[in-house]
Amino acid sequence: MQKFWMIVLTGLMMMGMSGTVYATKAEASASFHPAAIKGKDQGTTRIYVPFKLSQQQHLAAKISNKPFAKVKKGDAVPADRTVSNPYRPGASLSGVDAKINKYVGIYLLNSSNKVEDFKQIILKKSQIKNEHWNLVWQDEFNDKVIDEKKWNFVQGGGGYGNNELQHYTNRPENARLENGSLVIEARKESFGGNDYTSAKLTTQNKGDWTYGRYEIRAKLPKGQGMWPAIWMMPTDYDLYSGWPASGEIDIMEMLGHAPNQVHGTLHYGMPWKYTGQDYTLPEGVKDFSEDYHTFTLDWEPGEISWYVDGILYAKQNDWYSKNENAAAPYTYPAPFDRDFYMQLNLAVGGNWPGYPDQSTEFPNRMLVDYVRVYDLDGKYREPGERPVTEDPAVELRPPLDDGNYIYNGDFTTSLDDWKFQPFEPSDLFGGEGNAAVDNGSAKISITKPGDAVHAVQFVQPDMPIERGERYRLSFDARSEGNRTAVINISGPERNYSRYLSDQTLSLTNSMKSFSYEFSMENETDPHARLEFNLGQASALPVWIDNVKLVKLPKDPNAPKKILPNGNYIYNGTFDQGTDRQEFWEFATERGAKAKTEVGAAVSERKLNVKIKNAGKSADAIRLSQDKLNLEKEAAYLLTFDAKADSERNIGFRVANETRDTFYTKTTDIKLSSEMKNYQVLIHPSESQQKSVIEFLLGGNKANVTMDNIQMKRIAAPVVLDSTHQTIEAEHYQDMFGVQSGESSVGWIDEGDWMQYAVDVKEAGDYTVTYRVASGRDGGSITLLTKKGNQFSGDLPAGEINVVNADDHSTIKVPQTGGWDSWQTVTSTIRLEKGIQTLQVYAPNVNLDWMKFNQ
Numbered sequence: 001m002q003k004f005w006m007i008v009l010t011g012l013m014m015m016g017m018s019g020t021v022y023a024t025k026a027e028a029s030a031s032f033h034p035a036a037i038k039g040k041d042q043g044t045t046r047i048y049v050p051f052k053l054s055q056q057q058h059l060a061a062k063i064s065n066k067p068f069a070k071v072k073k074g075d076a077v078p079a080d081r082t083v084s085n086p087y088r089p090g091a092s093l094s095g096v097d098a099k100i101n102k103y104v105g106i107y108l109l110n111s112s113n114k115v116e117d118f119k120q121i122i123l124k125k126s127q128i129k130n131e132h133w134n135l136v137w138q139d140e141f142n143d144k145v146i147d148e149k150k151w152n153f154v155q156g157g158g159g160y161g162n163n164e165l166q167h168y169t170n171r172p173e174n175a176r177l178e179n180g181s182l183v184i185e186a187r188k189e190s191f192g193g194n195d196y197t198s199a200k201l202t203t204q205n206k207g208d209w210t211y212g213r214y215e216i217r218a219k220l221p222k223g224q225g226m227w228p229a230i231w232m233m234p235t236d237y238d239l240y241s242g243w244p245a246s247g248e249i250d251i252m253e254m255l256g257h258a259p260n261q262v263h264g265t266l267h268y269g270m271p272w273k274y275t276g277q278d279y280t281l282p283e284g285v286k287d288f289s290e291d292y293h294t295f296t297l298d299w300e301p302g303e304i305s306w307y308v309d310g311i312l313y314a315k316q317n318d319w320y321s322k323n324e325n326a327a328a329p330y331t332y333p334a335p336f337d338r339d340f341y342m343q344l345n346l347a348v349g350g351n352w353p354g355y356p357d358q359s360t361e362f363p364n365r366m367l368v369d370y371v372r373v374y375d376l377d378g379k380y381r382e383p384g385e386r387p388v389t390e391d392p393a394v395e396l397r398p399p400l401d402d403g404n405y406i407y408n409g410d411f412t413t414s415l416d417d418w419k420f421q422p423f424e425p426s427d428l429f430g431g432e433g434n435a436a437v438d439n440g441s442a443k444i445s446i447t448k449p450g451d452a453v454h455a456v457q458f459v460q461p462d463m464p465i466e467r468g469e470r471y472r473l474s475f476d477a478r479s480e481g482n483r484t485a486v487i488n489i490s491g492p493e494r495n496y497s498r499y500l501s502d503q504t505l506s507l508t509n510s511m512k513s514f515s516y517e518f519s520m521e522n523e524t525d526p527h528a529r530l531e532f533n534l535g536q537a538s539a540l541p542v543w544i545d546n547v548k549l550v551k552l553p554k555d556p557n558a559p560k561k562i563l564p565n566g567n568y569i570y571n572g573t574f575d576q577g578t579d580r581q582e583f584w585e586f587a588t589e590r591g592a593k594a595k596t597e598v599g600a601a602v603s604e605r606k607l608n609v610k611i612k613n614a615g616k617s618a619d620a621i622r623l624s625q626d627k628l629n630l631e632k633e634a635a636y637l638l639t640f641d642a643k644a645d646s647e648r649n650i651g652f653r654v655a656n657e658t659r660d661t662f663y664t665k666t667t668d669i670k671l672s673s674e675m676k677n678y679q680v681l682i683h684p685s686e687s688q689q690k691s692v693i694e695f696l697l698g699g700n701k702a703n704v705t706m707d708n709i710q711m712k713r714i715a716a717p718v719v720l721d722s723t724h725q726t727i728e729a730e731h732y733q734d735m736f737g738v739q740s741g742e743s744s745v746g747w748i749d750e751g752d753w754m755q756y757a758v759d760v761k762e763a764g765d766y767t768v769t770y771r772v773a774s775g776r777d778g779g780s781i782t783l784l785t786k787k788g789n790q791f792s793g794d795l796p797a798g799e800i801n802v803v804n805a806d807d808h809s810t811i812k813v814p815q816t817g818g819w820d821s822w823q824t825v826t827s828t829i830r831l832e833k834g835i836q837t838l839q840v841y842a843p844n845v846n847l848d849w850m851k852f853n854q
Contacts, residue, residue: 031050031051032108032117032119033050033119034047034048034049034059034106034119035047035048035050035121036104036121036127037127038126038127038128038129039092039128039129040129041092041094041129042129042130042132042381043094043095043097043129043130043131044092044093044094044128044129045092045093045096045104045123045127045129046091046093047059047061047087047089047090047104047106047121048090049089049106049108053089056110056111057110057116058085058109059086059088059089059106059107059108060077060078060083060084060085060086060087060106060107060109061083061084061085061087061093061104061105061106061107062078062082062083062084062104062105063082063096063101063104063312064082064101064103064105065100065101065102065103065310065311065312066103067120068103068105068118071105071107071118072115073115073116073117074114074115075114076114077107077113077114077115080313080314081276081277081313081314081315082312082314084315085107085109085113086109092381094298094300094305094315094381095298095305095315096128096312097123097128097310098123098124098125098127098128099310101310101312102122102123103120103121103123104123105119105120105121106118106119106120106121131376132376132377133212133213133374133375133376133377134375134376134377135372135373135374136209136212136373136375137150137207137372137373138370138371138372138373139182139371140180140369140370141177141180141181141182141368142180144177145176145177146175146176146177146182150203150206150207151201151202151203152203152204152205152206153168153169153170153175153199153200153201154168154200154202154345155169155170156168156192157192157193157194162347162350162351162352163349163351164227164348164349164350165195165196165348165349165350165355165356166186166194166196166197166198166348167191167192167193167194167196168197168198168200168345169191169192169197169198169199170199171197173185173187173197174186174187174198174199175201180369181219181367181368181369182201182367182368183365183366183367184198184199184200184228184344184345184346184365184366184367184368185198185199185363185364185365185366186198186221186226186348186362186363186364187362187363188356188362196348196349196356196362198345198346198347198348200343200344200345200346201343201344201345202233202342202343202344203341203342203343204233204341205235205341206341207341207342208235208339208340208341209339209340209375210337210338210339211299211301211375211376211380212299212373212374212375213297213298213373213375214232214251214297214299214342214371214373215296215370215371215372215373216230216252216295216296216344216368216370216371216372217292217293217294217295217368217369217370218230218252218292218293218295218367218368219289219291219292219293219365219367219369220254220259220288220289220293220366221256221289221346221364221365221366222257222259222287222288222364223256223257223359223361223364224257224353224354224355224356224357224360225256225257225348225349225350225353225354225355225360226254226255226256226347226348226353226356226360226364227253227255227256227346227347227349227350227352227353228252228254228256228346228347228366229250229252229253229254229343229344229347230250230251230252230253230295230342230343230344231248231249231251231252231253231342231343232248232249232250232251232340232341232342232343233246233248233249233340234247234335234338234339234340235338235339235340235341236338236339239338239602240321240323240330240334240335241324241325241326243267244268244269244270244271244273245269245270245322245323245330245335246321247266247267247268247321247336247340248265248266248267248268249266249297249299249304249336249340250266250276251295251297251306252264253265254288255352256353256360257353257354259287259289260280260281260285260287261278261279261280261281262278262279262288262308263276264276264277264278264297264306264313264314266304266316266319266336268319268320268321268335268336269319269320269321269322269497270321270322270324270501271497271498271500272497273494273495274495274497275316275318275494276316277313279306279308279311279313279314281293292367292369293308294307294308295307295308296308299336300376300380300381301333301337301380301381301382301383302317302332302333302381302384303316303317303381303383304316304317304336317387318386318387319332319333319335319336319386320332320334320386320521320522321334321335322521324564325563325564325565325567326563326570326573327560327563327571327582327583328570328571328577328582328583329576329577330575330576331575331576331577331578332383332385332386333386334575337383337600338602339602342371342373344368346364385578396464396466396524396526397463397464399550399551403550403551404548404549405464405471405549405550405551406460406463406547406549407460409475409546409548410545410546410547411437411440411441411442411544411545412440413437415435417460418435418442419457419459419460419461420433420434420435420444420457421459422450422455422457429450429451429452429455429535430448430450430451431446431448431449431450431452431457431535432446432448432450433446433448433456433534434447435458438543441544442544442545443541443543444456444458444534444541444542444543446534446538446539446540446541447539448539449534449535449536449537449538449539450535450536451535451536452536453485453486453533453534453535453536454486454533454535455536456533456535457531457533457535458531458532458534458542458544459529459531459532460530460547461492461527462526462527462528462529463527463528463530464524464525464526464528465489465491465499465520465522465524465525465528466520466524466551467520467521467522468519469519469551469552470517470518470519470520470551470552471500471517471518471519471520471551471552472515472516472517472548472549472550472552473487473500473515473516473517473518473530473547473549474514474515474546474547474548475513475514475544475545475546475547475548476512476513476544476545477505477511477512477514477542477543477544477545478507478508478509478510478512478542478543479507479509479538479540479541479542479543480541481508481509481540482506482508483507483537483538483540483542484504484505484506484507484538484820485505485533485537485542486504486531486533487500487502487503487505487514487516487530487532488500488501488502488503488530488531488533489518489528489529489530489531490528490529491522491525491528491529492527492528493527494525497522499518499522499525499528500516501518504741506742507542511543511545513546517552532544557627557690558627559627559628559689559690560583560628560629562629565735566712566734567710567711567712568628568629568630568636568710568711568712568713569625569628569693569709569710569711570582570583570625571583571584572707572710573605573708573709574598574605574606574707579597579598580598580605581607583625584596584607584624584625585622585623585624585625585626586609586622586623586624587621587622587624588615588620588621588698589620590616590617590620591613591615591616591620592611592613592615592620592698593611593612593613594609594610594611594612594614594697595609595610595612596608596609596610596623597610605707606641606705606706606707607623607705607707608703608704608705609623609697609703609705609706611697611700611704612701613701614698614699614700615698615699616698617698617699618649618651618666618696618698618699619651619694619696619698620699621696621697621698622694622695622696622697622698623694623695623706624692624693625693626657626690626691626692627657627690627692628690628691628692628693628711629688629689629690630654630663630682630684630687630688631684631687632684632686634683634713634714635681635682635683635713635790636681636682636683636684636711636712636713636714637679637681637682637712637714637790637797638652638679638681638682638693638709638710639677639679639708639709639711640677640678640706640708640709640710641675641676641678641706642671642676642678642704642705642706642707643672643673643674643675643676643704643705644671644672644673644700644702644703644705645673645702645703646673646702647670647672647673647702648670648700648702648704649669649670649671649700650668650695650697650704651666651667651668651669651694651695651696652666652669652680652693652695653666653693653694653696654682654684654692654693655692655694656688656690656691656692657688657690657691657692659692659694661686663684663685663688663691664682664683664684664685671704679796681790712734712797714733714734714789714790714791715731715732715733715757715791717757717758717759717789717791718731718756718757718758719759720758720759720760720761720831720852721761721762725851725852725853726849726850726851727756727758727849727851728743729745729754729847729849729850730742730743730744730745731756732745732755733756733757733789733790733791733837734754734755734790734797735752735753735754735755736751736752736753736799737749737751737753738752738754744773744847744848745842745846746819746847748841748843748844748845748846749843749844750843751841751843752842752843753839753841754839754840754842754847755800755838755839755840756837756838756839756840757789757790757835757836757837757838758831758835758836758837758838759834759835760831760836761833762833763831763832763833764831764854765828765829765830765831765854766829766831766853766854767826767827767828767852767854768809768827768828768829768850768851768852769825769826769850769851769853770811770813770825770826770847770849770850771822771824771847771848771849771850772822772823772825772842772847773816773818773819773820773845773846774814774815774816774819774844774845774846775815775816775817775818775821776844777814777815777844778843778844779812779813779814779815779842779843779845780810780811780813780841780842780843780844781810781813781825781827781840781842782802782808782809782810782842783808783809783810783827783839783840784800784802784805784807784808784838784839784840785805785807785808785829785831785832785836785837785838786804786836786837787806787834787835787837788835788837789835789836790837791835792835800837800839805839806830806832806836807829809827809829811825811827813825813844813845
């Protein structure tokens with residue numbers, strides 16, 4: 001019988017696995033004899049079944065280092081991260097080997113994800129494609145001192161964003177080599193304003209890699225509050241707009257109070273999301289503090305795997321990353337598709353592990369025997385598209401008849417479907433209060449605001465938020481006076497990942513309407529929740545009414561919305577969507593032949609236009625983006641980087657959606673073989689919500705490269721005279737890094753700036769009054785002036801350096817008592833007659849308005 005099935009399986013494979021479609025599930029289950037052959041990629045196997053699955057069936061595959069226990073019909077499929085569900089028959093299955101991870105469980109599942117049948121396969125070497133890794137970097141720690149050609153020391157304290165207690169040093173007391181191991185030692189001692197010392201070593205700019213195998217043999221400390229970590233961070237931190245979108249790979253973390261368990265985690269997304277798996281040592285095995293263990297990470301395009309002592313315990317391949325100023329997520333597998341460096345550290349205390357107590361012993365050590373980095377001998381697998389991991393058995397709570405996903409959002413008679421909850425445990429942040437219906441609104445009374453915004457919460461749980469959909473949240477809210485509150489939509493079952501990021505509300509004694517839109521980039525969450533966080537800021541009560549969450553229609557013809565940073569152009573950096581060319585259209589006509597491509601490597605992410613036949617006219621080859629809402633006689637500044645294989649001209653113009661009417665004349669732009677920045681000032685002759693911009697690349701066969709395309713509306717200069725003296729801070733013409741609220745600009749860090757265009761009617765020295773608020777020391781305002789402006793085309797876009805300014809002034813801003821406690825400060829500056837640009841730096845300050853008096 002076994003020989004018969006091998007013949008059948010071979011025949012099915014030769015026919016491309018078309019096989020026979022069985023009439024019933026019972027017939028299919030009786031024929032469930034999966035078999036394994038070598039995979040297409042190194043280190044993989046492939047599993048086939050000798051029949052075609054019905055539409056109600058799918059497979060799952062689990063990898064194990066030990067035989068499977070009995071699996072019964074109707075069981076739920078395992079959900080840990082060694083399971084591929086669904087598993088497509090014939091797909092390469094990684095993480096297997098013929099010595100340790102040789103057991104593969106194949107589950108035949110129905111549409112409810114319940115087991116119909118199960119078979120275990122014990123893999124042989126002949127069923128796994130050979131895999132070989134080359135050692136490319138190592139430190140065996142056999143020298144007398146730490147090799148600073150390989151390692152950097154991080155020094156300092158400050159909590160590192162996690163309220164940690166240690167001060168990192170480069171002293172031998174905290175980091176040294178002993179007996180062939182790196183010793184990272186945490187000590188209880190006062191140093192640099194902290195009560196503990198320890199060490200953190202990194203390989204940044206000395207060991208930076210994209211993909212590979214990372215193997216670290218280490219012995220870990222134990223004790224309440226100890227937090228050893230082996231992890232990786234991106235070398236070019238700002239490539240994907242900073243953490244968490246930049247990505248983080250945690251090879252190993254351990255909490256000292258649980259010394260037999262480690263964690264492997266990825267951080268990514270915007271808002272922040274982290275996904276991971278823990279591994280617990282088998283019973284009877286010494287814990288991680290009593291012996292050395294080997295921690296291994298295999299990082300390949302589109303897949304990352306974690307091992308302890310060779311045992312696979314987690315794989316991940318579904319992640320994403322997004323810049324809040326971009327229209328779409330970065331092309332998968334971003335952010336894990338560029339150089340990262342390694343970090344070894346031992347933290348003391350922090351939000352996750354908690355803090356040392358009397359049982360914690362000091363000094364305490366993390367010992368590292370070696371660090372080895374390997375590169376795959378051969379070609380890495382292709383990442384493919386981001387996988388879909390939705391659970392087909394998940395049932396989603398339907399919306400109400402009017403499409404609202406919020407139940408009882410008008411609070412007609414009760415608080416059904418809502419929860420009032422002081423943060424639990426309540427003694428952690430000390431929030432107290434209650435909720436009740438008051439004249440058709442929900443009234444949240446606060447007796448103690450507590451020590452955190454989430455110390456008092458009013459929430460609606462179990463809301464379905466679906467991947468790929470866009471939503472609008474709206475509600476009305478007020479208080480008895482001025483106070484703030486914070487709202488978000490999060491996933492409490494997914495580490496409180498934010499689907500709608502935290503939004504700060506400025507409430508008054510008048511009912512105000514609020515509205516926010518967001519896209520769901522995570523997998524579908526049937527149990528998301530809306531949070532009104534009312535703690536910390538004030539004990540004033542809050543009224544809430546008319547709460548709605550609706551799914552926005554997908555209208556492929558809707559005009560594009562302006563991005564948060566004011567850019568009209570989507571994906572002008574060519575790093576988003578399929579082939580990194582989402583939102584762009586490329587066309588050839590009248591005999592022209594050309595194609596576009598964008599490289600996968602970071603340095604190659606530019607649009608390359610390869611021209612085989614240029615045609616006879618410039619518009620024979622066109623690169624365009626449509627549905628841009630441009631207004632008549634407004635000014636827009638288009639900027640981009642470009643070059644050509646040899647000197648040539650390209651054209652630019654603005655058209656209607658059918659390209660039979662043009663709203664600008666064609667602008668000729670001369671390119672050279674050197675990448676340069678170009679600017680085009682646009683004044684459309686008509687208003688059109690579906691305007692099309694076109695780059696005309698035909699008529700010359702020299703290939704063209706383009707990057708960093710953006711277009712922003714330029715506000716007309718504000719007249720400053722005796723009747724008009726005030727500029728609202730949020731009415732900037734251009735900016736970098738800031739966040740504009742309803743009536744002010746906030747979240748201003750060092751290096752952030754805003755620019756304003758002014759038309760000064762009388763030259764002279766002016767007193768500038770600023771309305772400011774600050775909850776932090778170190779606030780200041782610097783104002784620069786420069787003749788000319790983008791609007792008139794006589795000043796380029798971008799930051800004005802102080803050395804190039806016509807005049808500047810700086811004033812310090814003390815703490816005002818909070819970010820909503822407004823005061824005024826003044827300085828003076830010289831303004832010349834005519835059009836000029838004002839540029840404002842205001843780190844650690846919220847800015848409401850500026851008033852100019854001669």
